Structures are given as structure tokens and as C-alpha cells.
Amino acid sequence: MAAGEPGDLGGYYFRFLPQKTFQCLSTPETTSRLRQWSMLGRVAAQAFGFDQTFQAYRKDDFVMAFFKDPDVIPNLKLLSDSSGQWITLGTEVKKIEAINVPCTQLSMSFFNRLYNENIVRDSGHIVKCLDSFCDPFPVSDELRKVLLVEDSEKYGIFSQPDREEFLFCLFKHLCLGGALCQYEDVLPPYLQTTKLLYKDLVSVRKNPQTKKIQITSSVFKVTAYDSAGVCYPSTKSHEQTFSYFIVDPIKRHVHVLYHSYGVGDMS
Incomplete structure (x- = not known):
């Protein structure tokens, strides 16, 4: 069977x-x-x-x-x-x-590399990039490039095992949102909401x-x-x-x- x-x-x-x-x-x-x-x-x-x-x-x-x-x-x-x-x-x-x-992740420090790799400025602002498209998502900042564009320069800062982690999955789902998603200009709302979900569910x-x-x-x-x-x-x-x-x-x-x-x- x-x-x-x-x-x-x-x-x-x-x-x-x-x-x-x-x-x-x-x-x-x-x-x-x-x-x-x-x-x-x-x-x-x-x-x-x-x-x-x-x-x-x-x-x-x-x-x-x-x-x-x-x-x-x-x-x-x-x-x-x-x-x-x-x-x-x-x-x-x-x-x-x-x-x-x-x-397996127990800490939001998992995402510190976004700051270390200049995806996000120290102020929390997400670095913008030239607009492109990764079907069906618009890509207008470095965060979405890291999440979606496999041949982008910084994609490798999260390994494949990292990307399979539930914490990463939640974060990515929130960042990509629904059909009329208005993206955040800063990172903290994504991190805070990911943490709330993770703590409540796990x-x-x-x-x-x-x-x-x-x-x-x-x-x-x-x-x-x-x-x-x-x-x-x-x-x-x-x-x-x-x-x-x-x-x-x-x-x-x-x-x-x-x-x-x-x-x-x-x-």
C-alpha cells in the first residue's frame, strides 16, 4: 500500500x-x-x-x-x-x-545575516534594487532577491537546509504575502510577526x-x-x-x- x-x-x-x-x-x-x-x-x-x-x-x-x-x-x-x-x-x-x-531554530539571530550582508541597513531599512520579476512576485529590494532569485549574488547566505527550516518558511511566507501585498520598507515588522507566529505554534x-x-x-x-x-x-x-x-x-x-x-x- x-x-x-x-x-x-x-x-x-x-x-x-x-x-x-x-x-x-x-x-x-x-x-x-x-x-x-x-x-x-x-x-x-x-x-x-x-x-x-x-x-x-x-x-x-x-x-x-x-x-x-x-x-x-x-x-x-x-x-x-x-x-x-x-x-x-x-x-x-x-x-x-x-x-x-x-x-530546530531557537533564536531570531538566525536572520542577523541579513544585516551582516547589507541586505538590510543598520536602521532596519531594506536595501532597494532595480525592479525585476520572479514569477509571480515583483522583486524590488535585496530581501526579495535573497528569498527568490537563485542566481543572485547573496542567495547563498541561506543554505538549502536553512531555507527548509520552519522559521525561514514562516518568514518567507510573510515577506511574500498575498495577491495585493504592500511590501514593508523595513525589516522589523516581518521579524516581529514571524517570531509571534513561531512562539505561538511551536x-x-x-x-x-x-x-x-x-x-x-x-x-x-x-x-x-x-x-x-x-x-x-x-x-x-x-x-x-x-x-x-x-x-x-x-x-x-x-x-x-x-x-x-x-x-x-x-x-
């Missing part, structure tokens, strides 16, 4: 946790930024509990059981491609793909032996398919349309961070 197809799903049961709110998406400052970045009303975070020990090597069974669960089906939110309204899945998932996303604990803080969450980028093809996070593929499952094996919670690329709320 192919990975991610229904079979013996190992008895995972889930429960929706509507009381769990994500401050990272609801503070006035973040709301204002998401509006500017054309993501407001198109990004959501939800929490679900589960009842079995999570084992990372069985992630495909876990995710498939999630999509089959009777408490997930009526509660998992996604945006309709046709109406633009929030809906539930309304189709039977036949197959899933869950890509492991490394999540779980840490102090190692009792070493006394060091360690991340306990596992992160997966998830796609689901029905009999017609991709059905989640959207039937339309886009770099900025995503769903991440952030699994806390100790609390037995899974946080779902979802965004569908498009024109965000203006008001």
Missing part, C-alpha cells in the same frame, strides 16, 4: 479545540500587518487534540486519520476557490502527502539533563487529495498556499496553520 493511503490508521482520534486561540494572528498590530500584506482573512490557525502517542515515523497514518476523523471533517477550515468564503472540506480524502519540515521544553531549551514539536507541510486531485489546502497550487501541521507530542495537540493565496481583506 502506498504511503499516505487509507488502511490501518492506528486508531488516532482527534477533537477540535475551539477554545485555543492564537494571539499571533489576532493582535491589532498583527491584523494591521496582515491587511497590508494581503493575507488578512485568508490565514487561519486551528488546534486539535489527539489521543494516542505520536510517532513521527507514522506521520502519514496520523495525517490520514486526521482527515478521516468525524470531529475534524466539520471543523477544519479552508477557503473556497470559487466563493472565497471559509468552508469545510466536503470531500473524501483518498491520499495525503506530509513533508517533514525541520524545526512547543518547547527545558531538557531536564542539560537544562537547555529544546523544541518538542514536529512540523509537516500537508497536502490532501480526493478522487479528482488536490483538495487541500486548495485545488489551485501556489507557493503561498500552504497548510502546516505542528504536532506537540507531549500535550498531544496539533496546530494547523493555513493560508490560501489571493486578495486579502482590505477593511
Whole structure:
């Protein structure tokens, strides 16, 4: 049987946790930024509990059981491609793909190289460049060149493993935004919002032996398919349309961070 197809799903049961709110998406400052970045009303975070020990090597069974669960089906939110309204899945998932996303970074100093490499001035202002295009994104500053243009001079300041880190993925998603994104002239709003999201979604604990803080969450980028093809996070593929499952094996919670690329709320 192919990975991610229904079979013996190992008895995972889930429960929706509507009381769990994500401050990272609801503070006035973040709301204002998401509006500017054309993501407001198109990004959501939800929490679900589960009842079995999570084992990372069985992630495909876990995710498939999630999509089959009777408490997930009526509660998992996604945006309709046709109406633009929030809906539930309304189709039977036949197959899933869950890509492991490394999540090891504990400090925002990860991004200090943007200052060190003169992508961003000491004042926080992002250095401008000649306008170009990296389909479908306009590139008008050195930050977007580092994020998007593989043959640019400074692209290599983040290695491929760096770029796969969940912290980097969040940062890049916020920087690129939605369809009518108004880019920031300064870096701090991107860093501050990335940090808020990361802290709210990812779980840490102090190692009792070493006394060091360690991340306990596992992160997966998830796609689901029905009999017609991709059905989640959207039937339309886009770099900025995503769903991440952030699994806390100790609390037995899974946080779902979802965004569908498009024109965000203006008001």
C-alpha cells in the first residue's frame, strides 16, 4: 500500500479545540500587518487534540486519520476557490502527502545575516534594487532577491537546509504575502510577526539533563487529495498556499496553520 493511503490508521482520534486561540494572528498590530500584506482573512490557525502517542515515523497514518476523523471533517477550515468564503472540506480524502519540515531554530539571530550582508541597513531599512520579476512576485529590494532569485549574488547566505527550516518558511511566507501585498520598507515588522507566529505554534521544553531549551514539536507541510486531485489546502497550487501541521507530542495537540493565496481583506 502506498504511503499516505487509507488502511490501518492506528486508531488516532482527534477533537477540535475551539477554545485555543492564537494571539499571533489576532493582535491589532498583527491584523494591521496582515491587511497590508494581503493575507488578512485568508490565514487561519486551528488546534486539535489527539489521543494516542505520536510517532513521527507514522506521520502519514496520523495525517490520514486526521482527515478521516468525524470531529475534524466539520471543523477544519479552508477557503473556497470559487466563493472565497471559509468552508469545510466536503470531500473524501483518498491520499495525503506530509513533508517533514525541520524545526530546530531557537533564536531570531538566525536572520542577523541579513544585516551582516547589507541586505538590510543598520536602521532596519531594506536595501532597494532595480525592479525585476520572479514569477509571480515583483522583486524590488535585496530581501526579495535573497528569498527568490537563485542566481543572485547573496542567495547563498541561506543554505538549502536553512531555507527548509520552519522559521525561514514562516518568514518567507510573510515577506511574500498575498495577491495585493504592500511590501514593508523595513525589516522589523516581518521579524516581529514571524517570531509571534513561531512562539505561538511551536512547543518547547527545558531538557531536564542539560537544562537547555529544546523544541518538542514536529512540523509537516500537508497536502490532501480526493478522487479528482488536490483538495487541500486548495485545488489551485501556489507557493503561498500552504497548510502546516505542528504536532506537540507531549500535550498531544496539533496546530494547523493555513493560508490560501489571493486578495486579502482590505477593511
